[in-house]
Amino acid sequence: MALSSATAPVRSAELRRHNLGLLLGQLRRAPSSRAVLAATTGLTRATVASLLDPLVAAGVLAQGPPSRGGIGRPGRPLWFAPTGPVVVGVSVEVDGLVACVAGLDGGVVHRMQRHRDHAGMEAAEVFGRAARDVRALCARVGRPVVGAGVAVPAPVRGTGPDAELLRAPNLPLLAGARPAELFGRVADRPVLVGNEATLGALAHLGVASDFVYVSAGIGIGGGIVAGGRVLPGAAGLAGEIGHVVIERDGRSCGCGGTGCVEQYAALPALLADAGAGTAAELRVAVRAGEPAALAALGRAGAALGTALTSVLHVVDLPVVVLGGSYTPLGDRLAGLVRDEITRRRPSAAVEVLVSGHGRPAAALGTARAVTDRVLAEPDLLLTAPHTP
Numbered sequence: 001m002a003l004s005s006a007t008a009p010v011r012s013a014e015l016r017r018h019n020l021g022l023l024l025g026q027l028r029r030a031p032s033s034r035a036v037l038a039a040t041t042g043l044t045r046a047t048v049a050s051l052l053d054p055l056v057a058a059g060v061l062a063q064g065p066p067s068r069g070g071i072g073r074p075g076r077p078l079w080f081a082p083t084g085p086v087v088v089g090v091s092v093e094v095d096g097l098v099a100c101v102a103g104l105d106g107g108v109v110h111r112m113q114r115h116r117d118h119a120g121m122e123a124a125e126v127f128g129r130a131a132r133d134v135r136a137l138c139a140r141v142g143r144p145v146v147g148a149g150v151a152v153p154a155p156v157r158g159t160g161p162d163a164e165l166l167r168a169p170n171l172p173l174l175a176g177a178r179p180a181e182l183f184g185r186v187a188d189r190p191v192l193v194g195n196e197a198t199l200g201a202l203a204h205l206g207v208a209s210d211f212v213y214v215s216a217g218i219g220i221g222g223g224i225v226a227g228g229r230v231l232p233g234a235a236g237l238a239g240e241i242g243h244v245v246i247e248r249d250g251r252s253c254g255c256g257g258t259g260c261v262e263q264y265a266a267l268p269a270l271l272a273d274a275g276a277g278t279a280a281e282l283r284v285a286v287r288a289g290e291p292a293a294l295a296a297l298g299r300a301g302a303a304l305g306t307a308l309t310s311v312l313h314v315v316d317l318p319v320v321v322l323g324g325s326y327t328p329l330g331d332r333l334a335g336l337v338r339d340e341i342t343r344r345r346p347s348a349a350v351e352v353l354v355s356g357h358g359r360p361a362a363a364l365g366t367a368r369a370v371t372d373r374v375l376a377e378p379d380l381l382l383t384a385p386h387t388p
């Protein structure tokens with residue numbers, strides 16, 4: 001008896017949190033009335049009202065005018081209030097910073113993109129400056145911030161406040177850094193920290209739920225998504241597609257190995273091969289049909305297709321999404337990659353898509369991961385809103 005009475009309130013709190021998370025998850029996808037939410041979740045209308053009405057009163061949710069959509073009393077659609085809480089996703093890149101502020105329904109409220117050479121900076125400066133940028137951005141948006149996350153172009157061990165960056169071939173001074181400590185708390189909580197490609201993959205869940213995501217920049221990162229979930233790996237190293245070897249004794253790589261695909265197909269290798277100074281220059285040359293640019297793109301596409309064939313032999317997923325600095329090179333690169341994969345692995349068709357997000361994908365995916373975390377603890381939305 002003693003055990004039963006001691007555990008009952010806990011169960012009830014957990015149940016309440018679970019049901020509230022379920023309702024907010026529905027509202028995240030589309031506005032809905034209490035009656036429709038009750039019908040789709042199986043909760044009573046009174047339970048739906050008791051869970052959501054405090055969030056309407058707190059300004060987290062807003063409701064529209066009554067509309068008669070069926071039998072009974074007219075319903076009032078609920079949605080996340082346009083003046084309500086927001087989350088922040090930041091992507092620290094080798095040569096810049098991208099940040100986005102998003103509502104809890106995923107709608108982007110504000111974006112910021114900044115060029116900054118992080119290659120020679122100590123970790124404290126990298127994350128200290130990023131934190132100052134985010135605080136200035138939040139002040140401009142003027143809505144309560146309930147969480148933030150930082151994506152980094154390095155493998156990450158752990159997910160909590162102690163999350164630590166492992167070797168970062170393109171940002172060697174960041175190895176061993178703990179970004180959550182250096183960034184400081186946002187909304188009175190430590191920031192979420194994750195690998196940029198793993199988080200960037202999350203931004204593409206609307207396109208497919210089973211895919212290999214490739215994010216190109218100074219290096220090449222990736223994420224393996226199966227059943228709508230990103231594979232994290234035991235040591236935070238899953239999806240490191242850039243270090244798939246395509247030439248056993250090939251070019252030296254920052255990871256200590258040789259012949260890694262990023263030495264052939266990441267942006268620096270591609271630009272050098274094409275004789276172009278910037279990605280924009282390369283895009284213009286490709287569109288103009290310049291032979292040197294087309295040949296370089298052909299070699300990079302074949303290299304990437306070769307590496308992806310090995311990945312697909314192992315994970316057998318039906319879709320590849322090319323993102324980051326590959327996005328502007330678009331369908332032409334996707335066609336080259338698809339041709340190489342098909343030639344090497346004719347037994348299974350694969351669709352090669354181009355990310356619609358490009359460079360901001362990591363910041364968007366980070367905002368999505370932060371929202372997941374907030375909605376898993378929805379009572380936080382009822383406490384006084386914090387700004388950083």
Ligand SMILES: [Zn+2]
Pocket residue numbers: 242243253254255256257258260
């Ligand atoms: Zn490597």
